[in-house]
Amino acid sequence: MLNVPTLAQINAEGKKADILFWVGCAGSFDDRAKKITKAFVKILNQTDISFAVLGTEESCTGDPAKRSGNEFLFQMQAVQNITTLDSYAVTKIVTTCPHCFNTLKNEYPDLGGNYEVIHHTQLLKQLLNDNKLRIEGGKFKGKRITYHDPCYLGRANQVYEAPRELIKKLDAELLEMKSCKSKGLCCGAGGAQMFKDAEAGTKEINIVRTEEALETQPDIIAAACPFCNTMMTDGIKNKEKEGKVEVMDIAELIANANDL
Amino acid sequence: MNYIPNIIFLILISFSVGFFIRNVKRIRRNISLGKSINRNDKRGIRWKNMIRLALGQSKMVSRPISGFLHVIVYVGFVIINIELLEIIIDGLTGEHRIFAPILGSLYNVLIGTFEIFAFLVLVAVIFFWTRRNIIKINRFWKAEMKGWPKLDGDIILYFEVVLMFLFLAMNATDSILQELDPEHYVKAGSFPISQFLVPLFENLSKNNLYLMERSFWWFHIIGIFIFLNYLYYSKHLHILLAFPNTYFANLNLKGKFSVDSNINNEVQMMMNPNFTIPEGNIAPPEKFGASDVFDLNWVQLMNAYSCTECGRCSSVCPANITGKKLSPRKIMMDTRDRLEEVGKNLNKNNGVFEKDQKQLLNDYITPEELWACTSCNACVDACPIEIDPLSIIMDMRQYLVMEQSAAPVELNSMMGNIENNGAPWPFSNQDRLQWVDE
Numbered sequence: 226m227l228n229v230p231t232l233a234q235i236n237a238e239g240k241k242a243d244i245l246f247w248v249g250c251a252g253s254f255d256d257r258a259k260k261i262t263k264a265f266v267k268i269l270n271q272t273d274i275s276f277a278v279l280g281t282e283e284s285c286t287g288d289p290a291k292r293s294g295n296e297f298l299f300q301m302q303a304v305q306n307i308t309t310l311d312s313y314a315v316t317k318i319v320t321t322c323p324h325c326f327n328t329l330k331n332e333y334p335d336l337g338g339n340y341e342v343i344h345h346t347q348l349l350k351q352l353l354n355d356n357k358l359r360i361e362g363g364k365f366k367g368k369r370i371t372y373h374d375p376c377y378l379g380r381a382n383q384v385y386e387a388p389r390e391l392i393k394k395l396d397a398e399l400l401e402m403k404s405c406k407s408k409g410l411c412c413g414a415g416g417a418q419m420f421k422d423a424e425a426g427t428k429e430i431n432i433v434r435t436e437e438a439l440e441t442q443p444d445i446i447a448a449a450c451p452f453c454n455t456m457m458t459d460g461i462k463n464k465e466k467e468g469k470v471e472v473m474d475i476a477e478l479i480a481n482a483n484d485l
Numbered sequence: 486m487n488y489i490p491n492i493i494f495l496i497l498i499s500f501s502v503g504f505f506i507r508n509v510k511r512i513r514r515n516i517s518l519g520k521s522i523n524r525n526d527k528r529g530i531r532w533k534n535m536i537r538l539a540l541g542q543s544k545m546v547s548r549p550i551s552g553f554l555h556v557i558v559y560v561g562f563v564i565i566n567i568e569l570l571e572i573i574i575d576g577l578t579g580e581h582r583i584f585a586p587i588l589g590s591l592y593n594v595l596i597g598t599f600e601i602f603a604f605l606v607l608v609a610v611i612f613f614w615t616r617r618n619i620i621k622i623n624r625f626w627k628a629e630m631k632g633w634p635k636l637d638g639d640i641i642l643y644f645e646v647v648l649m650f651l652f653l654a655m656n657a658t659d660s661i662l663q664e665l666d667p668e669h670y671v672k673a674g675s676f677p678i679s680q681f682l683v684p685l686f687e688n689l690s691k692n693n694l695y696l697m698e699r700s701f702w703w704f705h706i707i708g709i710f711i712f713l714n715y716l717y718y719s720k721h722l723h724i725l726l727a728f729p730n731t732y733f734a735n736l737n738l739k740g741k742f743s744v745d746s747n748i749n750n751e752v753q754m755m756m757n758p759n760f761t762i763p764e765g766n767i768a769p770p771e772k773f774g775a776s777d778v779f780d781l782n783w784v785q786l787m788n789a790y791s792c793t794e795c796g797r798c799s800s801v802c803p804a805n806i807t808g809k810k811l812s813p814r815k816i817m818m819d820t821r822d823r824l825e826e827v828g829k830n831l832n833k834n835n836g837v838f839e840k841d842q843k844q845l846l847n848d849y850i851t852p853e854e855l856w857a858c859t860s861c862n863a864c865v866d867a868c869p870i871e872i873d874p875l876s877i878i879m880d881m882r883q884y885l886v887m888e889q890s891a892a893p894v895e896l897n898s899m900m901g902n903i904e905n906n907g908a909p910w911p912f913s914n915q916d917r918l919q920w921v922d923e
Binding site: 227229231248250252253254255259262263278280281283284285287289290291292293294295296297298300301302304305308327330331332335336376377380381382383404407408410411413414415416417418419420421422423424425426427428429430433434 | 737738739740741742744745746748749751752753755756757773774801803804806807808809810811853856857858859860861862863866879881882883884885886887892893895896899900903904907908909910912914915916917918919920921923
């Protein structure tokens, strides 16, 4: 059983949460991303960190609207969310989606929303450093894992090491693709591309990225973004490598390693 | 004494510097057509960036071969320009190698160094030419490089070859004349490279040598004057604009896109009935986003003049490498072309822009290009001098959506979903926690 309190519940009980878990729309509604959400919650439940979610009070951060050019809709969403967050006096937010992470962290402050925002890989790394989380390596020992940098975590926010250090903790072999870190190639979903067909071209971006990943001959492609996950999973299907290569979020790797 | 050469030199230098200044003023005027944006904060960091990126070329070497060759040409250019100072003083005063007696043996070292760099520049330029024209590296042959941009790239290389050759040939003939006519040709300098050109000229008569030496000297300096004035018509302006361009670059994390504070009042009024517009606050803008160069900010316009069309941005753009029409380099080239067109319009009409039924959007940049962007920031990261094509793409998308409601259909339904149920998909917000029990 997952223990997922909402801020409304906690507030009613007169308690406080250390951190708000911003689930995000993909994490709430997309079948694949929901598994990531659950894996992350299972890990949190295993630690003594107190967290809560907004539940039905959460609404889209406005990221896809902003990247599409709809500044007005973005600000409407932002102002609404900031009102909600401030009504609970939220100070710290963790999110499994680099797009939510980026928007909350970098674009809400200009509209009056100031929070400490971290990505789930950063929180997990921190819990590990503080000895609040143990990672059992056994299951992935010797597995070949390549990590795909999400643009909005890597290039956009300079977070390259936390996810990699977590993978190394699994006793796995971390393989770098030919373009990685600040040079990492996009999966093709950013800038609201997730919600539309690609323009005419010679190839799909996710296929190119999947080919780069497959060049490392991985057992697992590790992702840290629900949209990258979808794009890479589609790429693997296209290459008929299902069953041979898995696409997993870092949270899923850890939950799996810890038998959660 | 015969003053005619001095007078000719004075006229030439005045004309070429004057013409250059006229064009610099035009560039300044065109850039200042852009909207204001404050990039005068954090001066310490800005100076550091300029020193690191423009002076230090730190991002160039992320591609080792082209980076290394570029550093050679750049250092050569800067070093050899010290010699230019002497040439200009000689030209104006009628002296010959005026620094030689002043600097003594240091002069020999300097001339020797210039020659070695001239040779290295020649070699590097031949490599550059080979990469463009024989190896045909992909990024130099993309669609937007057809015609003038391709020719421009080659012309710059030819200029450099000719200038370096003239410099070395001038020294070679000079060194022979130093032996034959020590009265007029002061014995000075060391010629580690041009000594190999000496056999070409050795058997000429003194008069012919004199004629050759003077010709090389004059063609060299005239070539430099022409090159200086070629800059404005070329992508080569980056040799100057890389400096302000890196200084005024965006210092925020790349993920932080600019938030339009002008429309915040309206949003606040809609969301919060008790909200009153703070006093002294300006009204919302008449136009959202950008459809023409006037709607961009001056840094974006300066970016366009600074772009040297190297194509590193497009070579890492996920849309471009998968065959879509979007090319971040083309965004910058189009912006400059449109800005130049506007500039010419201003020149013709005494500084008042006469409407020309054209704009950056559609006439230069198509919506298809704009919608292919994944906003991944790879282009911004790849630019050695911090040009930001993504900001222009986003501003133009904003115009398409907010002024024209011209987003692709799927994006309109995505935005409709966000408006109606707070998620990009048509799921009810009441179901946000269903995953817990599934």
